[in-house]
Amino acid sequence: MGLVKRAEHRAAPSRPHIRKYGRDLQGLLAQLHDDQAKARRWAARDLAAHTEAVSALCERLQVEPDPTVREAIFGSLLTIGTEAVAEGLIPLLRGEDAGLRNGAVEILQQLPDAVGHRIAALLADSDPDVRIFAVDILQDLAHPDAPAWMLAVVEADEHVNVVTTAIDRLAEVGTPEMVPAIQAVKDRFPNEPFVGFAVDTALKRILGNG
Amino acid sequence: MGHSGVARESVPEIRVTDAEFERFRDYFYRKTGIRFEDSKRYFVDKRLIQRMRQVGHEGFREYFAFVRFQASGKEFQELVNLMTVNETYFFREEYQLKCMVNALMGEVLHHKRSGETVRIWSVPCSTGEEPYSIALYLLEFWDRIDEVDVEIVASDIDTQALEKARAGVFSRRSVSHLPPWILKKYFEPLAGGYHRLCDDLRASVDFRRVNLCDPRDTRGMRDFDVIFCRNLLIYFDEASQRRAAETLYDALNPGGFVLLGHSESMSRITSLFKVRRFEDAIVYQKPL
Amino acid sequence: MGRALIVDDAVTVRMYHRQILEGAGFEVDEAENGVEALERALVVPYDLLLVDVNMPKMDGYTFLKEVRSTPELRAIPAIMISTEAERRDREQAYRAGANLYLVKPVRPEALALRATLMTARGESR
Structure with a gap:
């Protein structure tokens, strides 16, 4: 008893386990639907090495009940990071499940190349919630056009929550040329105290005090 | 710090304004969960200015845009390194x-x-x-x-x-x-x-x-x-x-x-x- | 009044709600998502939680479910505030354990009043 010494025979770290599935793409895809969450999680993690698995991973996300498996799937999709990942995740933004919507936003934020050319369509979506998610994606998208896209939202979007979300993000990345456009939002929503607050806050951040 | 000795005159003075500090503080908090108190202002400014000089940006705005939109995120990691102290000793924490x-x-x-x-x-x-x-x-x-x-x-x-x-x-x-x-x-x-x-x-x-x-x-x-x-x-x-x-x-x-x-x-x-x-x-x- | 925790990933929204609640006499802390909110709420005894729906790492519903299943946090009154269309969220918010559901942007008087009433009720229990 006490601290086990290096020289002593230490317990074998890993229990042997019976391999039910092959470690190739087909085996992993089958394992992704195993009854055991642990098995599905492992499949999801190992599928990070298979670009072809994107659609299967995205489909699984929609029905996967276990948060740890979901997390592994999101992680693998981020590792894969192709156009197909962006395409597969965008539909989740419309879903009922807040965890999936926000998980999708987090991954899409990390894929500037795949997401950049899809942003315009998202910002023009008829559902204001989807437009807010598009602005959320822009918050962390390493894309040089992100501030300009957000400015366009500030100038043109008609929904107060979409516009104020964009103003919130511009408080971080806005530039002095954007000031008139941000200022003008106050006149478009004259009866919303939050709009006044958001505009003033952003202007203070952007203009500073020298 | 106000002293403009002869040796420093060739280096342009870089300052971080209150609003810029707020911007950086909110961003750093959002990304890391670490929130700098006002008392850390001098520490933060000093390190920001150090990085701006090293990377060759003369103003906060330009430098911050560089950090924010760099696809690799490397410069942000540099800042994390600078803003956090990492040393090891017995019974730390x-x-x-x-x-x-x-x-x-x-x-x-x-x-x-x-x-x-x-x-x-x-x-x-x-x-x-x-x-x-x-x-x-x-x-x-x-x-x-x-x-x-x-x-x-x-x-x-x-x-x-x-x-x-x-x-x-x-x-x-x-x-x-x-x-x-x-x-x-x-x-x-x-x-x-x-x-x-x-x-x-x-x-x-x-x-x-x-x-x-x-x-x-x-x-x-x-x-x-x-x-x-x-x-x-x-x-x-x-x-x-x-x-x-x-x-x-x-x-x-x-x-x-x-x-x-x-x-x-x-x-x-x-x-x-x-x-x-x-x-x-x-x-x-x-x-x- | 008591101590409130604002859980929202938008800094402007946090500042706005802080102003309103401080005006109503609350002491206010902020968290940027559900996980950070849990970290704070386990350390500081809050009298009110003001919770956004969509946040990274842990959304508002999941956070509230965690709160309601954690003995030391279970009884804290919670207002859920969402930017989203009511049809979808109201029911989910109550199911997750919200005591009140408000749609953004909130009217300052309305939030101040509801927050005050909810915590007063809590005190008289």
Whole structure:
């Protein structure tokens, strides 16, 4: 008893386990639907090495009940990071499940190349919630056009929550040329105290005090 | 600082305004969970200006846009390195060691069969101060050490650090937070203020080279009950943080615990773990 | 009044709600998502939670479910505030454990009043 010494025979770290599935793409895809969450999680993690698995991973996300498996799937999709990942995740933004919507936003934020050319369509979506998610994606998208896209939202979007979300993000990345456009939002929503607050806050951040 | 000596006149003065500081503070908080108090203003400004000079940006706005939109995120990581202090010494962040002996070990044993070994992983272990502190703490402050077998595995990606760790020779600064009686009991004084840890203790930590981001390295890291992973994840980019969190999760037994550094939080990384509050510390637990 | 925790990933929204609640006499803390909110709520005894729906790492519903299943947090009154269309969220919010559901942007008087009433009720229990 006490601290086990290096020289002593230490317990074998890993229990042997019976391999039910092959470690190739087909085996992993089958394992992704195993009854055991642990098995599905492992499949999801190992599928990070298979670009072809994107659609299967995205489909699984929609029905996967276990948060740890979901997390592994999101992680693998981020590792894969192709156009197909962006395409597969965008539909989740419309879903009922807040965890999936926000998980999708987090991954899409990390894929500037795949997401950049899809942003315009998202910002023009008829559902204001989807437009807010598009602005959320822009918050962390390493894309040089992100501030300009957000400015366009500030100038043109008609929904107060979409516009104020964009103003919130511009408080971080806005530039002095954007000031008139941000200022003008106050006149478009004259009866919303939050709009006044958001505009003033952003202007203070952007203009500073020298 | 107002002094414009002759030597400095060629360097353009860079200033960070209040609004710029606010912007940076909100951004840094959003990304890392670390929020600078107003009292840290001078510290933060100084480091920001240092980086602006090094990268060749003359104003905050331009530099901040560079940080924000850099696809690799490298400059942001540089800032994290500069804004956080990372040093290692014995009994660093002792409240976590207290939490281990006062609360975590008891819970771990509760879910084990009698006679089963408790496994602890220290990652990254650097030159060994952390895993040896764990060993010392268990020996001196955990009353059940005589009834239970505890295995301590320590890993780092840096093989030179591991060599030093195995050698177990530490500078005066490194042992300065140890109570004198512990120093006396377990260390042998050497010339030049150095101290060598006794053989028995050195043999009780199993040092291994492991890259936490390499699945080939981490596949064998399993069945741990407590993981100390302090001041590492904060230096990773987002994708690596996710992977590392998954790896820690897999390495733990159900009900096992992860301790992060005092300025780190899982809140910017993952919700895989349950947040547990103990008297001495906030700890993350793999659900049972 | 008591102590309130604002959980929202938008800094402007946090500042706005802080102003309103401080005006109503609350002491206010902030968290940027559900995980950070849990970390705080386990350490500080809050009298009110003001929770956004969409946040990274842990959304508002998941956070509230965690709160309601954690003995030491279970009884804290919670207002959920969403930017989203009511049809979808109201029911989910109550199911997750919200005591009140408000749609963004909130009217300052309305939030101040509801927050005050909810915590007063809590005190008289």
